[in-house]
Amino acid sequence: MKIRNEFLPFSRPSIGETEINKVVSCLKSGWITTGALAGELEDKFCTLTSASRAIALNSATAGMHLALSAMDISAGDEIITPSLTFASTVNMIALRGAIPVFVDIDYGTLNINPGLIEEKITSRTKAIIPVHFAGAPADMEQINKLAAKYNLTVIEDAAHAIGTYYKGVHAGGFGNIAIFSFHPIKNITTGEGGMITINDTLLEKKIRLLRFHGIERDAWKRYGRGGNPTYDIAAPGYKYNLPDLLAALGLAQLERLQELNLRRSHLAGLYQNGLKDIRGIDLPEVPVYDHAHSWHLFIIKVVAIKRDEFMQRLAEYNIGYGLHFPPAHLLKYVQEKYAGNIGNLAETERAADQIISLPLFPDMQDADIEYVCDAIKEILHHGR
Numbered sequence: 001m002k003i004r005n006e007f008l009p010f011s012r013p014s015i016g017e018t019e020i021n022k023v024v025s026c027l028k029s030g031w032i033t034t035g036a037l038a039g040e041l042e043d044k045f046c047t048l049t050s051a052s053r054a055i056a057l058n059s060a061t062a063g064m065h066l067a068l069s070a071m072d073i074s075a076g077d078e079i080i081t082p083s084l085t086f087a088s089t090v091n092m093i094a095l096r097g098a099i100p101v102f103v104d105i106d107y108g109t110l111n112i113n114p115g116l117i118e119e120k121i122t123s124r125t126k127a128i129i130p131v132h133f134a135g136a137p138a139d140m141e142q143i144n145k146l147a148a149k150y151n152l153t154v155i156e157d158a159a160h161a162i163g164t165y166y167k168g169v170h171a172g173g174f175g176n177i178a179i180f181s182f183h184p185i186k187n188i189t190t191g192e193g194g195m196i197t198i199n200d201t202l203l204e205k206k207i208r209l210l211r212f213h214g215i216e217r218d219a220w221k222r223y224g225r226g227g228n229p230t231y232d233i234a235a236p237g238y239k240y241n242l243p244d245l246l247a248a249l250g251l252a253q254l255e256r257l258q259e260l261n262l263r264r265s266h267l268a269g270l271y272q273n274g275l276k277d278i279r280g281i282d283l284p285e286v287p288v289y290d291h292a293h294s295w296h297l298f299i300i301k302v303v304a305i306k307r308d309e310f311m312q313r314l315a316e317y318n319i320g321y322g323l324h325f326p327p328a329h330l331l332k333y334v335q336e337k338y339a340g341n342i343g344n345l346a347e348t349e350r351a352a353d354q355i356i357s358l359p360l361f362p363d364m365q366d367a368d369i370e371y372v373c374d375a376i377k378e379i380l381h382h383g384r
């Protein structure tokens with residue numbers, strides 16, 4: 001096959017006139033930091049998820065930090081999480097002085113295996129953090145049931161799950177804390193950004209305070225007409241607010257969510273079909289329970305050859321790729337700090353050596369998918 005001249009990236013945000021106009025309008029408005037647009041994005045997230053409250057942030061990582069801080073997670077507390085997750089979750093657990101307790105995954109879906117959670121719960125466990133991996137929902141009924149039995153908080157890592165539904169309920173719609181990401185590769189983006197959804201009003205208040213230095217009144221209330229610019233701080237906080245300039249982009253993207261996710265789903269279908277007869281790779285399995293997949297990522301497992309060799313070969317075809325994720329329990333500091341806490345994670349390690357995320361973004365052409373499938377066929381069956 002002929003090698004394309006133009007590099008096919010692994011991901012690229014879909015930014016059109018709607019987004020540009022909305023951002024320009026914010027720029028012209030005279031108010032670009034957190035204000036009415038961030039508030040509007042929060043309201044729209046409540047509508048999307050059915051959560052009663054939403055808090056706009058400058059990243060999902062900030063959201064995890066705020067959630068764990070507001071819960072007073074501290075030294076000796078244990079937090080259950082899959083190891084196959086982004087390092088930011090484990091970093092935030094570590095930065096609170098707490099201990100990550102890793103649970104193995106289901107090899108097919110890459111989601112946390114709910115059947116392995118209960119044996120990891122101790123008197124020190126405070127929370128479970130399932131990830132809706134690649135946009136496929138974790139088994140929330142099982143997880144919520146365990147959390148209720150042991151009085152644990154569930155923090156859904158919904159970074160991949162904008163438009164993900166489990167049995168008709170959107171991620172974040174179960175009454176848990178949920179954290180979404182608007183990083184540029186995500187299903188909708190604000191450049192960088194994130195959102196917490198939550199139903200607990202006390203925790204929400206704490207998170208809102210911690211989001212902005214610990215100051216009670218938002219800037220737009222302090223600097224608006226007749227506003228009171230003084231403030232007091234009862235407890236120190238962070239600087240994790242989402243500016244309106246970015247919220248403007250997010251609002252325009254959210255308007256397009258259905259269109260963007262439909263396109264992702266169509267492209268994922270083309271991959272499933274185009275790759276189904278190729279020996280030497282495993283395709284992503286979808287959960288057996290009723291769900292809507294957001295197709296944030298399309299992750300295959302390379303079993304015939306070494307994944308590093310496969311990546312190198314894709315690069316020769318001018319094709320980009322991603323790796324989601326190097327397992328957290330194998331990170332240097334995690335190995336050093338929590339060596340005694342890492343149990344059997346056989347399926348995580350098996351998948352970790354094989355996974356690779358193929359290009360998937362709404363502005364890809366159908367022909368791009370065909371090109372990737374043909375390249376994979378050549379790499380695995382014929383060589384070049």
Ligand SMILES: Cc1ncc(COP(=O)(O)O)c(C=O)c1O
Nearest residue numbers: 059060061086088159181182183
């Ligand atoms: C599973 C998961 N959790 C958390 C995050 C952190 O998101 P952010 O980059 O918005 O902090 C990411 C981002 O890549 C992610 O993939």
